[in-house]
Amino acid sequence: MSESGYADAQPRMGFFTDTSVCIGCKACEVACKEWNLVPAAGDASDMDLLGLSYDNTGDLGANSWRHVAFVEQQVPASRVDNLGMPAIGAPEQEDEAGVRWLMSSDVCKHCTHAACLDVCPTGALFRTEFDTVVVQPDICNGCGYCVPACPYGVIEKREEDGRAFKCTLCYDRIGDGLEPACAQACPTDSIQYGELDELRERAELRKQALHDDGVTEARLYGDDPDDGVGGDGAFFLLLDEPEAYGLPPDPVVTTRDLPAMWRRAGAAALGVAAAVVASFAGARR
């Protein structure tokens, strides 16, 4: 039996998102919304442009199950790739500041040890036979505990609905042998879907290839089965520190600390009991 608890479990399926080839087209966002009928983000005020970045989705949430992060970074002009595009104006100076664009299609990580699933009191969140984590909308009662539990800030309550929503890794599609909508729509294969073991091997090779090409900042994120969440079912190849993409450097499944929390609350309870006994003993008859 697999760790997911299924006697006849399928191989664990997941995403490998190779951000080094992401071009920021947002086809994944659109395909996801269309297939999963994810509504537009709330009222008109939510449609505002961020004004600080070309990233106008902002973050993952109930209405954004894929989020193409646009990260603009000030770097020396020498580090900016010259695409040979025609330009006007003075020739660029070598010491001029340039802008590097990092793009990354973020998604629910489908953690091995998923905090949202652990804390869910209704059983709405469950682990599928593909070892993915899915919310059942007909069970969820909108208690909201999964929201603060998620180390990545992925799952969120849809305010006008009341229930929590997030990426299902297209549970309805993969059960039929299709690939998830986002992966199918991705024109550069930045989003790759497949068996996790195979994806991890592929990712390692890709990282090596980039290192050999001199892109030494390339690194894998969420691929380590020994990290705080037991590794992610959806992991990434990044070109900078995770923080640059708004990803936590050291995510931890919240329930890891549970026994210690109970013990310490229990110790405080003993303290309360001692205080009570002392106050009662003060009036010894």
Place this chain on the structure above:
Amino acid sequence: MTLAQAQHFVAPPHWTWYILFYFFVAGISGGSYLIATLFRLRGDRADEPAARLGYYVAFVALLPAPILLTLDLGKPLRFWHMMWNTTPGEPGLNFKYWSPMSVGVWALLLFGVFATVSFLESLVRDGKLGRPGGRGLDGVFGRVFITVGAILGLFIAGYTGVLLAVSNQPVWSDTWALGGLFLASGLSGSAAMLVLLQRARPAARASEGTLVRSERLYAVLELALIVIFVVTLIPDGTLGIVFGFPWLLLWLVAFAGLVPGIAGLLTSGLTVRGEPAAAHRQSGSGGTAVAAAERTSVMTSVAMPVLVLLGVLALRAAIIFSIQ
């Protein structure tokens, strides 16, 4: 939305006023049940009115709890999904000992049974149901019953802190003091509430000394836990979040709520002025107790308890609201 907000690691739960008041009433209800039980277990007849008062408070404070929790749900009519798993093909009770909310739901339900029975029993003893002077749950069974109820009460008063800690929010998950802190402050608020309500039930004033004394000890415990809370936040650098403006104002109220207890301990230790002497208590003379209680001023029996209760509320508000 700013870029900083857009690129945070974690999302806030949007638990606000309903949850604040639930945490408050849970602390008062559970704490009052515990105090009432200790009064009754001590077996001094002079304490019996205070014990009944405690059971009344435990029940009345608990009444809004399920309403507050249900209203806070995104789908309030599905509150029962907490208890019954409606996943097709897997019907059954929902109990996840590793989820503080799941454990809390069942503890609240069970505690509700104990609080209701003890409430009804107190009504019987007070002669409000049927003939006056009816007998309640005496003997070993009664003692075991209220002891189990008191343990559940302790749990209800404190588990909410553990629930917050088992999250990925800044502050909440950075400390292990919240469970104990809510427990100590809940007990402190319960003792204050009982002192306050004794004005409406003069016979219970015989126990005021014990309550005031325990209030002092809870205050010390709470202060110690606040220190632990602060110390545990330092390594994660989240002190500024929970103690920043305007939350600092709430903390000032919370600290003010500790003043009656701490000051009382510093000035008179564990002796309480105006407390009826032990010999008088033994005789069970209500008249003496009432006369003694009259010497305690409005200051100690109204202003101080109200201050403590405001502190209990402010402490929870600061912790709940500051991170969202």
